[in-house]
Amino acid sequence: MGTQWKKYLFWFAHEHVDFRMAEMESILDMFKISVRTILKPKEHPFWIVELPSEDIVRQIASRSVSLRCCLELWAMSKELETLHACLKTYTKDNIETYKKQSFKITVKTFCKHFTQKEKVAKIEMFNYLSLEGPVKLNNPDLTLFYFEYYGLDPNYSPQKPFHLFFGRWITDGQRDLIQKFSLKTRKFIGNTSMDPQLSLMMANQAQVQSGDLVLDPFVGTGSLLIAASQFGGYTLGTDIDYLMLHGKTRPSRITQKYREIDENVAANMKQYGIMSNFVDVVVADFALRLWRENANLDAIITDPPYGVRESTERVGSSKICSTIEAHQVATHIPSKVVYDLNEIFEDLLTFSAKHLKINGRLVCWFPLFKEDHSEEFVPTNPSLQLLASSEQVLSANTSRLLLTYRKIKEPQT
Template identity: 35%
Template sequence: MPTFLIQFAQFHEEFRLPELLSLAQLEKVDIKYDEADYKHIFELWGEGETYEQVHTQVKKTSDRWPKYNTCSFKFNVRAFGSTIDHKEQLDIINSFAYLGFEGPIELKNPNVQFYVLADYGFENEKELEAPRYIYMGELIATGSRDLINKYNLKKRKYLGTTSMDAELSLVMANQALAAPGKMIYDPFVGTGSFLVTCAHFGAFTLGSDIDGRQIRGKGKSGVHTNIEQYNLQGRVLDALVFDICRNPWRTQPWLDAIVTDPPYGVRAGAKKLGRHDGKALAMRTYDGVPMHTREDYYPPTKPYEMSEVLVDLLSFSAQHLVLGGRLVYWLPTVVDEYSNTDVPQHPCMKLISNSEQNFGQWSRRLITMEKVKEFDDSLLLSDSEKTEIMEKGTEDPKRPGHYLFRNKYFNFGRSTTENDRS
């Protein structure tokens, strides 16, 4: 059985293995790994601590060589944590002359490329004269890093304060197993970043938000502008306006994935229908006309605390995802207060991965969950049960790091200023 070496992009490293495993599941490939958006994938021909060890292994693969005998080819030498000058690169390439390939050497568009990868360790380590480990193999796949440039926010025609970075949007689409024919939904759609990236991979996408202003945009620009920019009209179905707590969907499994960035009150606060004074919504009239029928009517809303948002999001996912469907979302937290037990749980949902993007005092975690059990009405939560989950551990252990996250976030700057003054 062949062995493969995967070179990851050196950015957002913590997200790479979960993304790779998601893609492997999507393509029905069984992966066993020792180490964990890849950059390159190589089929290994040889590896070792010295070039002699590498050559010994490569010479044992002579049954593969005739396949490449007349192909155009190219050899590449790459170093990690150091540099290899041009003369040494040529010496390394020439040391593989025993392969005996008779095809032309083609530097621009060869039929096949071979790589020698020399690992010198981390750049901040003491510079080494010889590599710590060496790999030699055939390049068999290159990651779609060009998509990051294609969906770069700097090139997008319509943006908002909550528009998600293109690379992370693509990572989330991969972890959601976005693929042709799947139905993917974003209940906090904002400017529609996830609609675009999930649709790129062939999925049908749909979004909603309680605030239609970001969806509609201003003037001629709105979510529809980005859909047209990327020519995704046939896959992005629509973006609707309603409160997810009072959604119009039938309670049945119909979604293959839910991909979202719940509002945590930093750049945009979460809202739901209701009144600040706690009074129930009731029919109101003005000059005898029902208020909700007026064109200028805007329904009253109240703050939607982050802990409550997450409890409702998991419950919604358990009800509307198909078995095997995935929920992919961001969980904000205070670094010093976070514990793995903070990640909300549901009897129908299984945690697949939890990766951190650290910003210093706070971070956000990309959470991927999979539906593993059918939902039934016995799993519906009462208001008191929701409150208990939201405020779990009010004494010992403490509340989850994301509880009242907005207040904590805006206290960071205040406490820093106070420390500076003292």
């Protein structure tokens, strides 16, 4: 007999809306999962699909940080009466498994607030469910959710909800990792340390898995290495900023006057218990060749400097034929010149095309000035296929794109 596909509701946090499907599609591709989409999320925070098993639902949720929870969808409608009719029909043949279990019903609303008394009244509407087990508010065997969706405008809530859902809770997404890796409690941070939610999304879009070798060539304080290590990747990074990598820059916390002696990328790895996945960080100029010709990487995730909060520099000199005396070598600090943004991305894509494995991914940020924006300005390379472009708005005039590339062929020599 074939597997019976069931309907599932994926409910997302209402943050980074433009990133949801890029993350989900990367996870689905990583695990080779096929879905049948019934209702795709646009601005609304839910996605309804058909899948062959709960194990697959849990596999997806084990990686997604944009996902709040997943339900086996028992009924959905735009009208309350229809929802009850659908639920009665569904549970007539499917509730026997859960009949004796302890349970609770949770009411969730989107863009409308109800008092606890009103929520209890909504729960009472479902007293026709033939559940004989005890009500248990903490860790019940069965958790049922009733969702009411009132649109996206918090200043206008319609009298009736636009969508109603009822289902059995299966699992939550990985939202707890956002708090775990919070910059507020992280030992070593800088002015440009990446938000943990975005870092984890980048690792998902890079499809980082256990044993993968992952590089951040503009590593800074190592936020992206933390996310990649969390998912089992072996991580390494480079950066031209010697003082940053050695924890000697000015502290970015207002309350902190001096850096602690052990404040560095490795300290963060120790803090989160992922030191065994940390290879190292190296002071290096990305514009200069460092790696062996045959060095292969599974993923590159990075946030190149834009010249706003961090300078875009490379080793160089404006002097003609400048030389260094022998006695100066030991203490010499190389001079730097401007590293043009176009050069940075040309070098980044060229490097990725050369050193990524086939199907390996490059995930990077690209700055965007809305007046000048055109798709032709998005960097390209013949060996790399652009899979996703998600926009994060920074101001009225600026934003940045999270670009996800896949290596499809070796570069021509």
